[in-house]
Amino acid sequence: MKRLRIAVQKSGRLSEISLELLKECGIDVKNGRAQLVASASNFPLDILYLRDDDIPQYVEDGVADLGILGENVVVESRANIDIIKRLDFGRCRLSLAVPKAVDYQGLEYFQDRKVATSYPNILNDYLSANGITSEVHVISGSVEIAPNIGLADAICDIVSTGSTLLSNGLKEVESIFRSEAVLVSRKGLDTEGANILQKLLFRLDSVRAAKSNKYVVLNAPNDSIEAITQVLPGMKSPTVVPLATEGWSAIHSVLNEEKFWDIIDDLKAAGAQGILVVPIEKMII
Numbered sequence: 001m002k003r004l005r006i007a008v009q010k011s012g013r014l015s016e017i018s019l020e021l022l023k024e025c026g027i028d029v030k031n032g033r034a035q036l037v038a039s040a041s042n043f044p045l046d047i048l049y050l051r052d053d054d055i056p057q058y059v060e061d062g063v064a065d066l067g068i069l070g071e072n073v074v075v076e077s078r079a080n081i082d083i084i085k086r087l088d089f090g091r092c093r094l095s096l097a098v099p100k101a102v103d104y105q106g107l108e109y110f111q112d113r114k115v116a117t118s119y120p121n122i123l124n125d126y127l128s129a130n131g132i133t134s135e136v137h138v139i140s141g142s143v144e145i146a147p148n149i150g151l152a153d154a155i156c157d158i159v160s161t162g163s164t165l166l167s168n169g170l171k172e173v174e175s176i177f178r179s180e181a182v183l184v185s186r187k188g189l190d191t192e193g194a195n196i197l198q199k200l201l202f203r204l205d206s207v208r209a210a211k212s213n214k215y216v217v218l219n220a221p222n223d224s225i226e227a228i229t230q231v232l233p234g235m236k237s238p239t240v241v242p243l244a245t246e247g248w249s250a251i252h253s254v255l256n257e258e259k260f261w262d263i264i265d266d267l268k269a270a271g272a273q274g275i276l277v278v279p280i281e282k283m284i285i
C-alpha cells in the first residue's frame with residue numbers, strides 16, 4: 001500500500017508539538033528521532049526528521065510529500081508548495097526593531113538604513129510594498145545583536161514575547177508578518193496520495209474540533225429544560241435523561257470553548273445546577 005512521507009522539525013520549537021499532533025490523530029510513531037526516517041505503524045505515513053529550513057525544498061522536490069513547519073519559513077523559501085492547513089500552534093510574528101533610544105516616527109526611518117535579518121525575502125517584499133529601500137544584510141543566527149556590534153541600524157526578526165529584544169536594547173516598531181505552524185504539501189499528489197492526505201486532514205479536523213469544544217453535563221428541574229435547551233447550541237439537540245429524583249433531568253451537550261463563560265452564566269440563570277465541563281478527546285463532525 002502506498003505511504004506518504006511527512007517532514008517535521010528534527011529538534012526545535014515545533015518538533016515535540018508536531019509529533020504530539022500526529023499522536024492525537026491516532027498515528028503511532030515508534031522509532032525516536034535518532035533515525036532520519038520513522039514509520040507510523042497504524043497509518044500509511046513515514047516521518048522524516050529535518051531542519052525546518054530544509055523542509056520547503058524537500059517537499060518541493062518530492063523527497064517528502066507533506067511537511068509541518070512555520071509559515072514564515074515557507075513564505076521566505078519561495079518554494080512552489082501548497083499550504084494545506086493552519087495548525088494553531090507555533091504562533092509568532094516577524095517584526096522590525098530599532099535601538100531603544102531611536103525616536104521612531106515611521107517606516108521612513110528604514111530608508112537607506114542597514115537592516116539585519118534572516119528573512120530577506122519577506123522583508124524586501126514588505127519594504128518595497130511600502131516604497132522603502134533599505135540595505136538588507138542577511139545573517140543566519142543571533143540577529144538581535146547586530147545593532148550592538150555596529151553591523152546594522154535595525155533588525156527584522158521573529159518575536160513572540162519581545163524579551164530577547166528588550167535584553168538587547170531594542171524595541172519592536174513594526175510587525176510585518178504573522179505566522180503559525182502549517183501543514184504543507186507538494187504539488188501533484190496522485191489519487192492514492194491525495195486519499196491519504198484527506199484521511200489525515202479529517203483526523204486533524206476532529207482533533208481541532210475536540211480541542212475547541214467541551215462536553216457539558218448539568219442537572220435541572222424539568223420545568224427549566226426548555227429554557228436551558230434554548231441556551232445550549234449542542235451538535236444537534238441536547239440529550240435529556242431523567243434523574244432518579246422525581247422532576248429532575250440531566251442534560252448533556254457540547255459547547256464551544258469561546259462561548260463557554262457567557263453560556264455558563266445563562267445556564268445558571270435558567271436553573272441549571274451541578275454543571276460539569278469535560279474535555280473531549282475526538283469529535284467527528
Ligand code: ATP
Pocket residue numbers: 009010011012013014050051052053069070071072073090091092158159160161179180181
Ligand atoms: P532548525 O534547527 O530546525 O533550523 P530553528 O532554530 O530555525 O531550527 P526554531 O527556533 O526551533 O527554529 O523555530 C522554529 C519555528 O518556530 C520558527 O520558524 C517559527 O515559525 C516558530 N516560532 C514560534 N515562536 C517562536 C519564537 N519565539 N522564536 C522563534 N521561532 C518561533
Ligand code: ZN
Pocket residue numbers: 051052053
Ligand atoms: Zn531553522
